Amino acid sequence: MASHDIEIAPVRGDSGFVAGMSAAMQSLENVVAEIALTNIPVLLVGESGTGKEMFAQRIHRLSANGDAALVKIACASLNPANFASELGLDNNVIGSNEMASRRPGTVFFDEISELDAGCQRGLLYALPDGDLRPRRGFLGARVISTTSRNLDEEMRAGRFRSELYYRITGACLRLPPLRDRKEDIPILVESFLTRYSAEFGRPRPTLSPRTLRRFLDYSWPGNIRQLGNVVKKIVALGDENLALPEAAAAPAEMRTQPVETRSYSLKAAARAASREAERGMILEALARTRWNRKRAAQELQISYKSLLYKLKQIGLPESQTE
Secondary structure (H helix, E strand, O other), X not given: OOXXXXXXXXXXXXXXXXXXXXXXXXXXXXXXXXXXXXXXXXXXXXXXXXXXXXXXXHHHHXXXXXXXXXXEEEHHHOXXXXXXXXXXXXXXXXXXXXXXXXXXXXXXXXXXXXXXXXXXXXXXXXXXXXXXXXXXXXXXXXXXXXXXXXXXXXXXXXXXXXXXXXXXOOEEEEOOOHHHOHHHHHHHHHHHHHHHHHHHOOOOOOOOHHHHHHHHXXXXXXXXXXXXXXXXXXXXXXXXXXXOOHHHHOOHHHHOOOOOOOOOOHHHHHHHHHHHHHHXXXXXXXXXXXXXXXXXXXXXXXXXXXXXXXXXXXXXXXXXXX
C-alpha cells in the first residue's frame, strides 16, 4: 500500500495554469521554459501560497519526461525510520512499495526545509553528485524542491546541510508574493471564476468594480491560494460580499494607519475627490473589458498612452500591455 507521505500526481495538461502578465512572472516563465528542457535540479523559493507546486508541475510537464509520473513527497512527514523505504532506497523493502517499481519523471520534495537531520543525511547520500548516478529508487528522476523558509538562514543556524543545499540547487527560482504583482490579480480572478464556475456547474459571475478595487487594495497575506479560495466562495455562495475576507471587505481608509490630523483646503479636497473618482472610472472600465487596456482607453475616450500614465499614478504598473 502506498504511504500517505508520497503522492503520485496524475499528469495533466497546461489548462488552468496562469502565470500572470507582470514583468516578474513573464521573466519567470521564460526561465522555466529554458530550464525545463534540462535535467538540472530546481529549488523553488517563495511564501506559502505563491504557487510553488504549480510551477513544479509546470517544469515537469515541459520536460522531456513530462509524460511520466510526478512523485510528490511531503518532507514534513518523513522520518529517518521510513525515509529509505519511502524513496525505494532500502534493498530489504524494494518491491513492498508499489511506487518503488515505477520510474517517475520528477520527484518533488515539498518544503524540503522540513526534513530532519537524519533525512537530510540520507537524501544527500542518495542524490547524484556530478557525473555519479544515484544508487537506486526514485532518485534517478529529476529533482524539484520547494521551500518557504530562507535556506541561507537555515544553513547559518545549522538546521540545513549546506552540501544538500548545493546538491538540490542547480537553479533557484524565487516566486514573488501577490502583493508585489497586483497587476496580475484581475487575470487570476478571471481564471478562478472560470475554473470554479465549471467545477460547481454554476453561472460564471462578474465581479463589481468595487470588489475588484478592494482586491487590488488588499495585501493578500495568503497569496494566490487565499485569492483562489475567496473567488471559490464567491462562486459557491453567489454573493461576493459574503465571501470577501474581513480586511478586503473593509473600506480602504479603514485599513490604513491613522495619520496626524491636518487641515486641508477646499481646493485640495476637490483634487483628492477628483482623483478618487477618476480611479473608480478606470477600474470600472478595466473590469468591463476584462483588463483589456486598449479597449478600456477607447471606452474612457483617452489615448492608450494616457491610460498607461494614469495606471501608474494609481499604483498599477503599465509595463505589461495587451
